[in-house]
Amino acid sequence: METLKLIKRIAPEVTEIIEKRYLILKSISYNQPIGRRALSNELGMKERTVREEANMLKDQGLLNIDFMGMNITDNGKNVLADLHWIYNGLKGIPDLENALKEELNIKKVIIVPGNSSENRMVLKDMGKITSKILKELLNPKDIVGITGGNTMAVVAEEAVSDKKTRDITVIPARGGLGKTLNTQSNSIAAKLAEQLGGVYRLLYVPDTLEQEALEIMLKNEEIKESIDMINDMNILVFGIGRADTMAKRRNLSEDKIQDLIYGGAVAEAFGHYFDINGKEIWEYKTIGLSLDKFKNLNNVIGVAGGEEKAQAIIAISTLNKDMTLVTDESAAKKILKIAYEATK
Known part of the structure:
Protein backbone atom coordinates (compact mmCIF):
# COMPACT_ATOMS: atom_id res chain seq x y z
CA MET A 1 0.00 0.00 0.00
CA GLU A 2 2.87 2.38 0.79
CA THR A 3 4.34 1.61 -2.63
CA LEU A 4 1.08 2.62 -4.30
CA LYS A 5 1.02 5.87 -2.35
CA LEU A 6 4.59 6.58 -3.45
CA ILE A 7 3.75 5.89 -7.12
CA LYS A 8 0.70 8.14 -6.86
CA ARG A 9 2.82 10.92 -5.40
CA ILE A 10 5.82 10.75 -7.73
CA ALA A 11 4.08 9.72 -10.97
CA PRO A 12 0.42 10.77 -10.90
CA GLU A 13 0.23 10.32 -14.68
CA VAL A 14 0.82 6.59 -14.17
CA THR A 15 -2.17 6.32 -11.87
CA GLU A 16 -4.33 8.14 -14.43
CA ILE A 17 -3.32 5.66 -17.13
CA ILE A 18 -4.01 2.67 -14.87
CA GLU A 19 -7.41 4.08 -13.91
CA LYS A 20 -8.36 4.77 -17.53
CA ARG A 21 -7.40 1.30 -18.76
CA TYR A 22 -8.94 -0.44 -15.78
CA LEU A 23 -12.28 1.30 -16.37
CA ILE A 24 -12.18 0.46 -20.07
CA LEU A 25 -11.53 -3.23 -19.40
CA LYS A 26 -14.16 -3.31 -16.69
CA SER A 27 -16.84 -1.60 -18.75
CA ILE A 28 -16.19 -3.92 -21.70
CA SER A 29 -16.44 -6.96 -19.40
CA TYR A 30 -19.90 -5.78 -18.29
CA ASN A 31 -21.21 -4.68 -21.69
CA GLN A 32 -19.50 -6.89 -24.27
CA PRO A 33 -19.69 -6.87 -27.15
CA ILE A 34 -19.62 -3.09 -27.23
CA GLY A 35 -18.53 -0.59 -29.85
CA ARG A 36 -16.13 2.30 -29.30
CA ARG A 37 -18.81 4.98 -29.53
CA ALA A 38 -21.05 3.23 -27.00
CA LEU A 39 -18.08 2.71 -24.68
CA SER A 40 -17.11 6.35 -25.07
CA ASN A 41 -20.61 7.40 -23.99
CA GLU A 42 -20.61 4.88 -21.14
CA LEU A 43 -17.35 6.19 -19.66
CA GLY A 44 -17.60 9.85 -20.66
CA MET A 45 -14.31 9.61 -22.59
CA LYS A 46 -13.49 10.97 -26.04
CA GLU A 47 -13.98 8.36 -28.76
CA ARG A 48 -10.42 8.96 -29.97
CA THR A 49 -9.09 8.16 -26.49
CA VAL A 50 -11.13 4.97 -26.32
CA ARG A 51 -9.90 3.90 -29.76
CA GLU A 52 -6.23 4.46 -28.86
CA GLU A 53 -6.51 2.69 -25.51
CA ALA A 54 -8.53 -0.20 -26.96
CA ASN A 55 -5.93 -0.77 -29.69
CA MET A 56 -3.18 -0.86 -27.08
CA LEU A 57 -5.12 -3.34 -24.95
CA LYS A 58 -5.76 -5.46 -28.03
CA ASP A 59 -2.03 -5.50 -28.82
CA GLN A 60 -1.45 -6.79 -25.29
CA GLY A 61 -3.87 -9.66 -25.89
CA LEU A 62 -6.44 -8.31 -23.42
CA LEU A 63 -9.19 -7.49 -25.94
CA ASN A 64 -10.64 -8.85 -29.13
CA ILE A 65 -12.12 -6.35 -31.61
CA ASP A 66 -14.35 -7.38 -34.52
CA PHE A 67 -17.39 -6.10 -36.43
CA MET A 68 -19.63 -6.88 -33.39
CA GLY A 69 -17.55 -4.71 -31.08
CA MET A 70 -15.01 -5.31 -28.30
CA ASN A 71 -14.77 -8.36 -26.05
CA ILE A 72 -12.43 -9.05 -23.17
CA THR A 73 -10.15 -12.11 -23.48
CA ASP A 74 -9.36 -14.64 -20.76
CA ASN A 75 -6.03 -12.87 -20.23
CA GLY A 76 -7.94 -9.62 -19.97
CA LYS A 77 -10.17 -11.09 -17.27
CA ASN A 78 -7.13 -12.19 -15.27
CA VAL A 79 -5.49 -8.77 -15.59
CA LEU A 80 -8.73 -7.05 -14.63
CA ALA A 81 -8.98 -9.17 -11.46
CA ASP A 82 -5.38 -8.33 -10.51
CA LEU A 83 -5.90 -4.64 -11.27
CA HIS A 84 -8.90 -4.44 -8.96
CA TRP A 85 -6.81 -4.23 -5.79
CA ILE A 86 -4.26 -1.87 -7.36
CA TYR A 87 -7.03 0.44 -8.57
CA ASN A 88 -8.69 0.45 -5.15
CA GLY A 89 -5.36 1.22 -3.51
CA LEU A 90 -4.64 4.10 -5.86
CA LYS A 91 -8.12 5.49 -5.16
CA GLY A 92 -7.47 5.28 -1.42
Whole structure:
Protein backbone atom coordinates (compact mmCIF):
# COMPACT_ATOMS: atom_id res chain seq x y z
CA MET A 1 0.00 0.00 0.00
CA GLU A 2 2.87 2.38 0.79
CA THR A 3 4.34 1.61 -2.63
CA LEU A 4 1.08 2.62 -4.30
CA LYS A 5 1.02 5.87 -2.35
CA LEU A 6 4.59 6.58 -3.45
CA ILE A 7 3.75 5.89 -7.12
CA LYS A 8 0.70 8.14 -6.86
CA ARG A 9 2.82 10.92 -5.40
CA ILE A 10 5.82 10.75 -7.73
CA ALA A 11 4.08 9.72 -10.97
CA PRO A 12 0.42 10.77 -10.90
CA GLU A 13 0.23 10.32 -14.68
CA VAL A 14 0.82 6.59 -14.17
CA THR A 15 -2.17 6.32 -11.87
CA GLU A 16 -4.33 8.14 -14.43
CA ILE A 17 -3.32 5.66 -17.13
CA ILE A 18 -4.01 2.67 -14.87
CA GLU A 19 -7.41 4.08 -13.91
CA LYS A 20 -8.36 4.77 -17.53
CA ARG A 21 -7.40 1.30 -18.76
CA TYR A 22 -8.94 -0.44 -15.78
CA LEU A 23 -12.28 1.30 -16.37
CA ILE A 24 -12.18 0.46 -20.07
CA LEU A 25 -11.53 -3.23 -19.40
CA LYS A 26 -14.16 -3.31 -16.69
CA SER A 27 -16.84 -1.60 -18.75
CA ILE A 28 -16.19 -3.92 -21.70
CA SER A 29 -16.44 -6.96 -19.40
CA TYR A 30 -19.90 -5.78 -18.29
CA ASN A 31 -21.21 -4.68 -21.69
CA GLN A 32 -19.50 -6.89 -24.27
CA PRO A 33 -19.69 -6.87 -27.15
CA ILE A 34 -19.62 -3.09 -27.23
CA GLY A 35 -18.53 -0.59 -29.85
CA ARG A 36 -16.13 2.30 -29.30
CA ARG A 37 -18.81 4.98 -29.53
CA ALA A 38 -21.05 3.23 -27.00
CA LEU A 39 -18.08 2.71 -24.68
CA SER A 40 -17.11 6.35 -25.07
CA ASN A 41 -20.61 7.40 -23.99
CA GLU A 42 -20.61 4.88 -21.14
CA LEU A 43 -17.35 6.19 -19.66
CA GLY A 44 -17.60 9.85 -20.66
CA MET A 45 -14.31 9.61 -22.59
CA LYS A 46 -13.49 10.97 -26.04
CA GLU A 47 -13.98 8.36 -28.76
CA ARG A 48 -10.42 8.96 -29.97
CA THR A 49 -9.09 8.16 -26.49
CA VAL A 50 -11.13 4.97 -26.32
CA ARG A 51 -9.90 3.90 -29.76
CA GLU A 52 -6.23 4.46 -28.86
CA GLU A 53 -6.51 2.69 -25.51
CA ALA A 54 -8.53 -0.20 -26.96
CA ASN A 55 -5.93 -0.77 -29.69
CA MET A 56 -3.18 -0.86 -27.08
CA LEU A 57 -5.12 -3.34 -24.95
CA LYS A 58 -5.76 -5.46 -28.03
CA ASP A 59 -2.03 -5.50 -28.82
CA GLN A 60 -1.45 -6.79 -25.29
CA GLY A 61 -3.87 -9.66 -25.89
CA LEU A 62 -6.44 -8.31 -23.42
CA LEU A 63 -9.19 -7.49 -25.94
CA ASN A 64 -10.64 -8.85 -29.13
CA ILE A 65 -12.12 -6.35 -31.61
CA ASP A 66 -14.35 -7.38 -34.52
CA PHE A 67 -17.39 -6.10 -36.43
CA MET A 68 -19.63 -6.88 -33.39
CA GLY A 69 -17.55 -4.71 -31.08
CA MET A 70 -15.01 -5.31 -28.30
CA ASN A 71 -14.77 -8.36 -26.05
CA ILE A 72 -12.43 -9.05 -23.17
CA THR A 73 -10.15 -12.11 -23.48
CA ASP A 74 -9.36 -14.64 -20.76
CA ASN A 75 -6.03 -12.87 -20.23
CA GLY A 76 -7.94 -9.62 -19.97
CA LYS A 77 -10.17 -11.09 -17.27
CA ASN A 78 -7.13 -12.19 -15.27
CA VAL A 79 -5.49 -8.77 -15.59
CA LEU A 80 -8.73 -7.05 -14.63
CA ALA A 81 -8.98 -9.17 -11.46
CA ASP A 82 -5.38 -8.33 -10.51
CA LEU A 83 -5.90 -4.64 -11.27
CA HIS A 84 -8.90 -4.44 -8.96
CA TRP A 85 -6.81 -4.23 -5.79
CA ILE A 86 -4.26 -1.87 -7.36
CA TYR A 87 -7.03 0.44 -8.57
CA ASN A 88 -8.69 0.45 -5.15
CA GLY A 89 -5.36 1.22 -3.51
CA LEU A 90 -4.64 4.10 -5.86
CA LYS A 91 -8.12 5.49 -5.16
CA GLY A 92 -7.47 5.28 -1.42
CA ILE A 93 -10.40 2.91 -0.86
CA PRO A 94 -8.84 0.86 2.00
CA ASP A 95 -8.19 4.03 4.02
CA LEU A 96 -11.70 5.26 3.23
CA GLU A 97 -13.18 1.94 4.40
CA ASN A 98 -11.29 2.12 7.70
CA ALA A 99 -12.35 5.72 8.30
CA LEU A 100 -16.01 4.98 7.54
CA LYS A 101 -16.08 1.82 9.67
CA GLU A 102 -14.68 3.79 12.60
CA GLU A 103 -17.13 6.65 12.08
CA LEU A 104 -20.22 4.43 11.80
CA ASN A 105 -18.98 1.96 14.42
CA ILE A 106 -20.33 -1.10 12.58
CA LYS A 107 -18.87 -4.55 11.91
CA LYS A 108 -17.62 -4.11 8.37
CA VAL A 109 -17.58 -1.59 5.51
CA ILE A 110 -16.90 -2.35 1.85
CA ILE A 111 -16.67 0.54 -0.60
CA VAL A 112 -16.89 0.40 -4.39
CA PRO A 113 -15.08 3.23 -6.21
CA GLY A 114 -17.36 5.67 -8.02
CA ASN A 115 -20.96 6.81 -7.74
CA SER A 116 -23.73 4.24 -8.21
CA SER A 117 -26.29 6.99 -8.82
CA GLU A 118 -24.41 8.06 -11.96
CA ASN A 119 -22.86 4.79 -13.12
CA ARG A 120 -24.79 1.52 -13.16
CA MET A 121 -21.51 -0.38 -13.38
CA VAL A 122 -20.78 0.74 -9.81
CA LEU A 123 -24.19 -0.49 -8.67
CA LYS A 124 -23.57 -3.85 -10.37
CA ASP A 125 -20.23 -4.08 -8.54
CA MET A 126 -22.04 -3.46 -5.25
CA GLY A 127 -24.42 -6.28 -6.18
CA LYS A 128 -21.57 -8.68 -6.97
CA ILE A 129 -19.81 -7.91 -3.71
CA THR A 130 -23.01 -8.30 -1.70
CA SER A 131 -23.71 -11.71 -3.23
CA LYS A 132 -20.13 -12.81 -2.49
CA ILE A 133 -20.45 -11.79 1.17
CA LEU A 134 -23.78 -13.58 1.39
CA LYS A 135 -22.40 -16.82 -0.07
CA GLU A 136 -19.57 -16.77 2.49
CA LEU A 137 -22.11 -16.49 5.31
CA LEU A 138 -24.43 -19.30 4.23
CA ASN A 139 -24.84 -22.51 6.22
CA PRO A 140 -27.36 -25.36 5.84
CA LYS A 141 -30.87 -24.54 7.11
CA ASP A 142 -30.27 -20.78 6.95
CA ILE A 143 -33.24 -18.53 6.28
CA VAL A 144 -32.25 -15.47 4.24
CA GLY A 145 -34.53 -12.45 4.18
CA ILE A 146 -34.30 -9.83 1.43
CA THR A 147 -36.21 -6.59 0.92
CA GLY A 148 -37.47 -5.08 -2.33
CA GLY A 149 -36.27 -2.13 -4.39
CA ASN A 150 -33.94 -1.37 -7.28
CA THR A 151 -30.73 -2.05 -5.37
CA MET A 152 -31.89 -5.44 -4.13
CA ALA A 153 -32.99 -6.35 -7.66
CA VAL A 154 -29.40 -5.76 -8.81
CA VAL A 155 -28.06 -7.85 -5.90
CA ALA A 156 -30.21 -10.78 -7.06
CA GLU A 157 -29.15 -10.30 -10.70
CA GLU A 158 -25.46 -10.26 -9.80
CA ALA A 159 -25.59 -13.33 -7.55
CA VAL A 160 -24.34 -15.45 -10.43
CA SER A 161 -25.09 -19.14 -9.99
CA ASP A 162 -22.13 -21.32 -8.99
CA LYS A 163 -24.15 -24.48 -9.78
CA LYS A 164 -24.21 -25.47 -6.10
CA THR A 165 -27.33 -26.75 -4.35
CA ARG A 166 -27.76 -25.20 -0.92
CA ASP A 167 -30.12 -26.21 1.87
CA ILE A 168 -31.32 -22.66 2.44
CA THR A 169 -34.58 -20.76 2.12
CA VAL A 170 -34.88 -17.21 0.79
CA ILE A 171 -37.93 -15.23 1.84
CA PRO A 172 -39.14 -11.65 1.37
CA ALA A 173 -38.42 -9.68 4.53
CA ARG A 174 -41.38 -7.41 3.80
CA GLY A 175 -44.71 -7.50 2.02
CA GLY A 176 -45.10 -6.14 -1.49
CA LEU A 177 -44.59 -2.42 -2.13
CA GLY A 178 -44.94 -0.47 -5.37
CA LYS A 179 -46.14 -1.55 -8.81
CA THR A 180 -42.97 -2.71 -10.56
CA LEU A 181 -42.71 -6.50 -10.66
CA ASN A 182 -38.90 -6.76 -10.87
CA THR A 183 -38.39 -4.71 -7.72
CA GLN A 184 -40.98 -6.54 -5.61
CA SER A 185 -39.50 -8.46 -2.69
CA ASN A 186 -41.26 -11.66 -3.83
CA SER A 187 -39.65 -11.51 -7.29
CA ILE A 188 -36.25 -10.68 -5.84
CA ALA A 189 -36.42 -13.50 -3.27
CA ALA A 190 -37.31 -16.02 -5.99
CA LYS A 191 -34.47 -14.82 -8.24
CA LEU A 192 -31.90 -14.86 -5.42
CA ALA A 193 -32.93 -18.35 -4.32
CA GLU A 194 -32.52 -19.60 -7.89
CA GLN A 195 -29.04 -18.07 -8.16
CA LEU A 196 -27.96 -19.50 -4.79
CA GLY A 197 -29.32 -22.97 -5.46
CA GLY A 198 -31.82 -22.77 -2.62
CA VAL A 199 -35.60 -22.66 -2.30
CA TYR A 200 -37.86 -19.69 -1.73
CA ARG A 201 -41.02 -18.88 0.12
CA LEU A 202 -43.30 -16.08 -1.01
CA LEU A 203 -45.34 -13.64 1.05
CA TYR A 204 -48.68 -13.02 -0.66
CA VAL A 205 -49.59 -9.78 1.10
CA PRO A 206 -48.90 -6.09 0.47
CA ASP A 207 -46.54 -4.24 2.79
CA THR A 208 -49.40 -2.24 4.28
CA LEU A 209 -52.64 -3.63 5.70
CA GLU A 210 -55.19 -2.44 8.20
CA GLN A 211 -55.09 -4.43 11.44
CA GLU A 212 -58.45 -6.05 10.76
CA ALA A 213 -57.36 -7.15 7.29
CA LEU A 214 -54.08 -8.49 8.66
CA GLU A 215 -55.87 -10.59 11.25
CA ILE A 216 -57.99 -12.11 8.49
CA MET A 217 -54.90 -12.75 6.36
CA LEU A 218 -53.12 -14.50 9.21
CA LYS A 219 -55.87 -17.09 9.34
CA ASN A 220 -54.48 -18.34 6.04
CA GLU A 221 -52.04 -21.12 6.95
CA GLU A 222 -49.61 -20.42 4.11
CA ILE A 223 -49.33 -16.72 4.96
CA LYS A 224 -48.96 -17.51 8.67
CA GLU A 225 -46.11 -19.92 7.88
CA SER A 226 -44.36 -17.24 5.81
CA ILE A 227 -44.64 -14.71 8.65
CA ASP A 228 -43.27 -17.30 11.09
CA MET A 229 -40.35 -17.94 8.75
CA ILE A 230 -39.59 -14.22 8.61
CA ASN A 231 -39.46 -14.20 12.39
CA ASP A 232 -37.00 -17.13 12.25
CA MET A 233 -34.66 -15.66 9.61
CA ASN A 234 -31.00 -15.44 10.59
CA ILE A 235 -29.56 -13.46 7.64
CA LEU A 236 -30.90 -10.24 6.18
CA VAL A 237 -29.93 -8.38 3.00
CA PHE A 238 -31.65 -5.02 2.69
CA GLY A 239 -31.56 -1.71 0.89
CA ILE A 240 -31.35 1.52 2.87
CA GLY A 241 -34.06 3.99 1.91
CA ARG A 242 -34.39 7.74 2.23
CA ALA A 243 -37.38 8.85 4.27
CA ASP A 244 -38.88 11.07 1.55
CA THR A 245 -38.42 8.49 -1.21
CA MET A 246 -40.00 5.68 0.80
CA ALA A 247 -42.86 7.92 1.95
CA LYS A 248 -43.68 8.65 -1.70
CA ARG A 249 -43.50 4.95 -2.58
CA ARG A 250 -46.06 4.33 0.15
CA ASN A 251 -48.26 7.06 -1.32
CA LEU A 252 -48.31 9.09 1.88
CA SER A 253 -49.96 12.48 1.61
CA GLU A 254 -47.83 15.53 0.83
CA ASP A 255 -48.72 16.94 4.23
CA LYS A 256 -47.46 13.80 5.96
CA ILE A 257 -44.28 13.77 3.91
CA GLN A 258 -43.61 17.39 4.84
CA ASP A 259 -44.29 16.58 8.51
CA LEU A 260 -41.70 13.81 8.37
CA ILE A 261 -39.11 16.01 6.68
CA TYR A 262 -39.69 18.93 9.09
CA GLY A 263 -39.48 16.42 11.93
CA GLY A 264 -35.98 15.48 10.80
CA ALA A 265 -36.70 12.10 9.18
CA VAL A 266 -33.91 11.09 6.82
CA ALA A 267 -34.22 7.29 6.67
CA GLU A 268 -36.83 4.54 6.55
CA ALA A 269 -36.49 0.90 7.56
CA PHE A 270 -39.30 -1.65 7.93
CA GLY A 271 -41.95 1.05 8.14
CA HIS A 272 -40.09 3.11 10.76
CA TYR A 273 -38.83 6.62 9.98
CA PHE A 274 -35.66 7.90 11.68
CA ASP A 275 -33.68 11.08 12.06
CA ILE A 276 -29.93 11.12 11.40
CA ASN A 277 -29.19 10.01 14.99
CA GLY A 278 -31.40 6.94 14.68
CA LYS A 279 -34.23 8.39 16.74
CA GLU A 280 -37.61 7.11 15.59
CA ILE A 281 -39.85 9.84 14.20
CA TRP A 282 -42.87 7.82 13.13
CA GLU A 283 -44.02 4.27 12.42
CA TYR A 284 -46.14 3.16 9.50
CA LYS A 285 -47.68 -0.23 10.28
CA THR A 286 -46.33 -2.76 7.79
CA ILE A 287 -46.10 -6.51 7.21
CA GLY A 288 -42.90 -8.48 7.70
CA LEU A 289 -39.67 -8.08 9.63
CA SER A 290 -40.04 -6.11 12.85
CA LEU A 291 -37.61 -3.44 13.98
CA ASP A 292 -36.81 -5.41 17.16
CA LYS A 293 -35.96 -8.48 15.07
CA PHE A 294 -33.69 -6.35 12.85
CA LYS A 295 -31.84 -4.92 15.83
CA ASN A 296 -31.07 -8.40 17.16
CA LEU A 297 -29.90 -10.05 13.94
CA ASN A 298 -26.20 -10.94 13.86
CA ASN A 299 -25.87 -11.25 10.09
CA VAL A 300 -27.11 -8.07 8.43
CA ILE A 301 -25.95 -6.72 5.07
CA GLY A 302 -27.07 -3.19 4.21
CA VAL A 303 -26.57 -1.93 0.66
CA ALA A 304 -26.86 1.69 -0.48
CA GLY A 305 -24.90 4.13 -2.61
CA GLY A 306 -24.94 7.69 -3.89
CA GLU A 307 -24.26 10.73 -1.75
CA GLU A 308 -28.01 11.35 -1.48
CA LYS A 309 -28.18 8.23 0.72
CA ALA A 310 -25.50 9.46 3.15
CA GLN A 311 -27.81 10.64 5.94
CA ALA A 312 -29.97 7.54 5.63
CA ILE A 313 -26.92 5.29 5.96
CA ILE A 314 -25.79 7.18 9.07
CA ALA A 315 -29.21 6.80 10.66
CA ILE A 316 -29.66 3.07 9.94
CA SER A 317 -26.10 2.28 11.05
CA THR A 318 -27.05 3.30 14.59
CA LEU A 319 -29.67 0.52 14.81
CA ASN A 320 -27.50 -2.59 14.47
CA LYS A 321 -23.75 -2.55 15.07
CA ASP A 322 -23.38 -6.04 13.56
CA MET A 323 -24.20 -4.61 10.14
CA THR A 324 -21.96 -5.04 7.12
CA LEU A 325 -22.34 -2.02 4.83
CA VAL A 326 -21.75 -2.21 1.08
CA THR A 327 -21.66 1.30 -0.33
CA ASP A 328 -19.85 3.46 -2.88
CA GLU A 329 -17.14 6.08 -2.78
CA SER A 330 -19.59 8.94 -3.27
CA ALA A 331 -21.71 8.03 -0.23
CA ALA A 332 -18.66 7.28 1.92
CA LYS A 333 -17.06 10.67 1.31
CA LYS A 334 -20.35 12.46 1.93
CA ILE A 335 -20.85 10.63 5.25
CA LEU A 336 -17.36 11.57 6.43
CA LYS A 337 -17.94 15.17 5.35
CA ILE A 338 -21.19 15.28 7.36
CA ALA A 339 -19.38 13.83 10.39
CA TYR A 340 -16.53 16.33 10.05
CA GLU A 341 -18.86 19.31 9.76
CA ALA A 342 -20.79 18.12 12.83
CA THR A 343 -17.62 18.47 14.93
CA LYS A 344 -16.84 22.05 13.83
